[in-house]
Amino acid sequence: MRITVRPAHDLDARDMAAILSEVIAIGGTTAITGRIGPEDIRDWMGQAPEASAWHVAETETGEIVGFQWIAPGxxxxxxxxxxxxTFAKPGRQGLGIGSKLFEATKRAALALGYAWINANIRADNGGGLIYYQSRGFEDYGRITGYRMKDGQVVDKILKRYDLR
Incomplete structure (x- = not known):
């Protein structure tokens, strides 16, 4: 399967919301909770558009299988x-989706003038910790006792990727 990455646009919001909603329903990997709809994704995409970059990964048939964004910290x-x-469609991880997304995101971050990228990963998200570590992110801190909107309390690992 060939995966390509392109900038996301408003028409992708439904597919991105479906992926994120599935990830939330499975649980254990994101601090985002609750119902996420296309309107939420479009709202997020509209916040600080001059300092943000959104990308989607899609198959040769146009199926969106992942997405990634950077925004002001x-x-x-x-x-x-x-x-x-970063979010990959459940069951589609390990196909190079995250690698291809991150290459596009790095280029966008540099073009936007960022010096480094921060990732806040739940400490119990082994897959996410491995993903960011394999991209070259390094641990630099920890948030202990982060309370999510649904009341669950988790620790978060802070990782950074220096662009320069």
């Missing part, structure tokens, strides 16, 4: 740091 990050999020 949370309050604890300096302006030269972008926040990253």
């Amino acid at each position: 949370a309050d604890h990050l300096p302006p030269e740091a972008a926040e990253i999020a």
